[in-house]
Amino acid sequence: MEEIDEMLETAQMFYDGKEDYKRLTGKIACNLFFEPSTRTQYSFQIAEEKLEMKVISFNKKSSSIKKNESFFDTVKTFDSFGIDLLIIRSLQNEYYKELAGKIKTKVINAGDGTSNHPTQSLLDILTIKQEFGFIKGLKILMVGDILHSRVAHSNLKIMKRLGAKVFISGPNEYLEKDAIFIPLEDGLLSCDVVIMLRVQFERHDKKFNMSFQEYNEKFGINSKNIGFMKKNSIIMHPGPVNRNVEISDNLVECEKSRILKQVKNGVFVRMAVIEYLLRNK
Numbered sequence: 243m244e245e246i247d248e249m250l251e252t253a254q255m256f257y258d259g260k261e262d263y264k265r266l267t268g269k270i271a272c273n274l275f276f277e278p279s280t281r282t283q284y285s286f287q288i289a290e291e292k293l294e295m296k297v298i299s300f301n302k303k304s305s306s307i308k309k310n311e312s313f314f315d316t317v318k319t320f321d322s323f324g325i326d327l328l329i330i331r332s333l334q335n336e337y338y339k340e341l342a343g344k345i346k347t348k349v350i351n352a353g354d355g356t357s358n359h360p361t362q363s364l365l366d367i368l369t370i371k372q373e374f375g376f377i378k379g380l381k382i383l384m385v386g387d388i389l390h391s392r393v394a395h396s397n398l399k400i401m402k403r404l405g406a407k408v409f410i411s412g413p414n415e416y417l418e419k420d421a422i423f424i425p426l427e428d429g430l431l432s433c434d435v436v437i438m439l440r441v442q443f444e445r446h447d448k449k450f451n452m453s454f455q456e457y458n459e460k461f462g463i464n465s466k467n468i469g470f471m472k473k474n475s476i477i478m479h480p481g482p483v484n485r486n487v488e489i490s491d492n493l494v495e496c497e498k499s500r501i502l503k504q505v506k507n508g509v510f511v512r513m514a515v516i517e518y519l520l521r522n523k
């Protein structure tokens with residue numbers, strides 16, 4: 243908890259443009275993304291550049307992965323280069339267990355399969371704190387494909403730990419059994435924060451059996467149900483947004499939306515996490 247508070251404080255300092263921080267000039271970061279990414283990958287890169295680090299971005303398609311080299315051997319190779327930091331995103335849940343004790347380089351998890359996305363949770367928490375000033379006691383609703391969302395899994399754990407009341411909503415087949423369900427309309431009426439999630443089509447075995455319009459009417463935010471939301475409540479989304487599926491096109495940047503603020507916060511949170519990890523190195 244103290245670690246989280248400290249990183250959030252540093253992130254807020256970066257956000258406020260306070261320049262009296264130590265740079266990590268010349269330290270080398272390698273960004274190993276084995277899954278597609280825009281926001282996470284490039285905000286890590288921008289964060290590293292702002293800290294004056296040297297950045298190597300790994301390209302899976304032109305690497306020896308194409309010659310069937312394994313994930314483990316690829317990471318071991320980078321570890322042997324003698325660098326300072328590895329940022330890893332993998333489709334394998336808990337990939338870090340395979341690496342524990344076997345590499346020397348510090349690793350930041352940029353998302354592992356359907357399991358965790360810790361820096362996304364931190365930037366979500368920073369965004370909420372900037373809005374309300376606190377997390378404890380807030381009612382937070384996550385809507386959509388909870389089951390396959392690492393963002394939902396990370397947020398469920400960390401937001402509960404910080405004292406929020408977390409609810410979920412969405413299609414039956416995408417719900418988690420051990421989280422508290424609430425029908426969407428009730429959730430919109432009562433919650434302070436509404437986090438919409440993308441349907442993770444790429445992680446499904448079964449075909450998605452609903453038109454996007456039907457999904458939007460039943461499980462999305464649209465012009466009919468946005469009026470149910472509390473006066474000071476906000477809408478968030480980790481991105482990428484599928485417009486007119488989880489949110490109607492004209493509402494993506496509405497007055498309640500903090501979606502682009504989340505993107506902005508992503509850079510500062512990632513700077514803070516990197517700084518925290520490498521500070522004493």
Ligand code: NCD
Binds near residue numbers: 359393481
């Ligand atoms: C999320 C992810 O990759 O888990 N996006 C992100 O990192 N901002 C969510 C998603 O892909 O739906």
